[in-house]
Amino acid sequence: MFRNIFIFFILFTALSLVSCQQKTVDNNKIQLTVSIIPQKYLVTFIAGDKFDIQAMQPIGSNHETYEPAPRDMEKISASKLYLALGALDFEMAWLDRFKASNPAMTVINTSEGIQMISGHHHEDEEADEQQNHGIDPHTWLSPSCMKVQAANISKALSTIDTANASFYNSNLNKFNQTADSVDRLIREKLAGSEGKSILIFHPALAYFARDYNLIQISIEQDGKEPSPAYLAELVKTAKGKNIKAVFISKEFDTRNAEVIALEIKGKVVVFDPMADNWAENMIHLADLIASN
Ligand SMILES: [Zn+2]
Missing domain, CATH: 3.40.50.1980 (Nitrogenase molybdenum iron protein domain)
Structure with missing residues (x-):
């Protein structure tokens, strides 16, 4: 009986140590936030394990109707960099608030340089006349557009972490090869x-x-x-x-x-x-x- 309790104690201590260590590692990493899950794929490709990357929009929610919840806003307060897709409805409505809630965070539009398509309409268009509505946000569903985003992401990561610039650049080259083979297959x-x-x-x-x-x-x-x-x-x-x-x-x-x-x-x-x-x-x- 006593022996069992002792073993349990050892196991418990070992588990606590593991979880503490894990936490320490995560805390050492700079946090980045992206808007949607497919961007996480791309940023992870370029950043490797150098950053802690999270997506604003939870899995399963609709990108056209999503509104950030308070627990999503916590991601903003912990982030050094926000990699926006560029023209999502919730970005148009919330990016200024993201910046206000964490003024130290850099915000990048990863679709910069893409020839954007206009004519994408939204239900709340009349309500938000001044906002960037009408620009089609679906740039991630195109290998050629993803290559432009990859280059912007590599540049942004290299700016905040210059010591690893060549690592990001070599990952960018690998992504471009992947995107090219995806393009060929399509x-x-x-x-x-x-x-x-x-x-x-x-x-x-x-x-x-x-x-x-x-x-x-x-x-x-x-x-x-x-x-x-x-x-x-x-x-x-x-x-x-x-x-x-x-x-x-x-x-x-x-x-x-x-x-x-x-x-x-x-x-x-x-x-x-x-x-x-x-x-x-x-x-x-x-x-x-x-x-x-
Ligand atoms: Zn859409």
């Missing part, structure tokens, strides 16, 4: 699909469509649920183009997509724009488009 899979129209509920693929010569047709109408008249028009267009698939991001309600799929005798194809393994996810997306 082109192989989409060979013969040039000019193909993709009917999609929330128009997240504008940059992807620009890169790979596809046409994105949005079911959402100016960021809102489509009107019956617009739905009827979409069904007519889809039938005319012999479209058999309705694409939808997994965090959206599929009801409207199902109605259209039924009308065109096609099917609903669900994809996940927020997957944490970006490279695999992009190749999977190309497969879905090529086979539907």
